[in-house]
Amino acid sequence: MIELRSITHAYGDRPVLHDLSLQLAERRIAILGGNGSGKSTLARLLNGLIVPNAGNVSVDGLDTRTDGRAVRQRVGFVFQNPDTQIVYPTVEEDLAFGLKARKLPKPEIARRVSVALERYGLDSYRHQPAHQMSGGEKQLLAIAGVLVLEPAYVIFDEPTTLLDLRNRRKVVELLRGLPQTVIVVTHDLDMVMDFDRALVLEDGRIVADGPPALAVPAYVERLG
C-alpha cells in the first residue's frame, strides 16, 4: 500500500499540495483535476521523484525520503512524454537498459525483453531506432520499458494524451490487463470509469474521492 501522511508541498513560495493524507490500496486509481491542480506533483511524490516539504510518503512501509532507491524499484513511473524515458538507440536495447542496470543475468534479460516485445506488439520494431517511431509507438515502448522491470505499482502521468484513437485503445486495454496497482493521472474521463477509485484535486486539495461513478460527475460539475 502507498500511504501519504499530512503531505504539504510547495515550489519556492507557491504552495501546491495542502495537508494531504491518503491510503492508496485499490488496484486501479485515477487522479483527476484541472490544469495546475497538483496532479503531477502528487504522482511524483508517490515514487520519490519528489520528496514532500512536510509529511511522509511510504510504499509498503518504505519511506520515499530515506528509502528512495528501494521505493523506485517498487514503483514504476511512466512520464507523459516518452522522449523523457527512452534512452537507447534501438527498441530492444532500450527495453534491456533498465534490466542491465538491475544486474539481472543475461538470459533473464533476453527472456524478459522477448516477452515484452511480443506482449506490447513491438516485435517488428526490435532492431529499429526508437527515435524513428511515431509518438504512439514511442509511448508503448516507454510503457513497456517500465513494465519489463515488473514493478509492484505503476504510475502513469497522462498516458493517452499524445495518442490517436487506436493507440489510446491499446493503452486502455493494456492498463486494464495489468495485475499491478495502477495509478493514473489523466484528463481522459472515459478511460477511468471502470477504475476502482477516483481522486479529484482542486488547488492542491482532494475535493472528491470515491468510485468514478460518483467522483467523475462531481468533478465535471465543479469544472462547470
Ligand SMILES: Nc1ncnc2c1ncn2[C@@H]1O[C@H](COP(=O)(O)OP(=O)(O)OP(=O)(O)O)[C@@H](O)[C@H]1O
Ligand atoms: N518544478 C516546478 N517548479 C515550480 N513550479 C512548478 C513545478 N512543477 C509544477 N509547478 C507548478 O505547480 C502547480 C501544480 O503543477 P502540476 O504539474 O502538479 O499540476 P497538474 O495538475 O499536473 O497540471 P496539468 O493538468 O496542467 O498537467 C502549477 O501551478 C505548476 O506551474
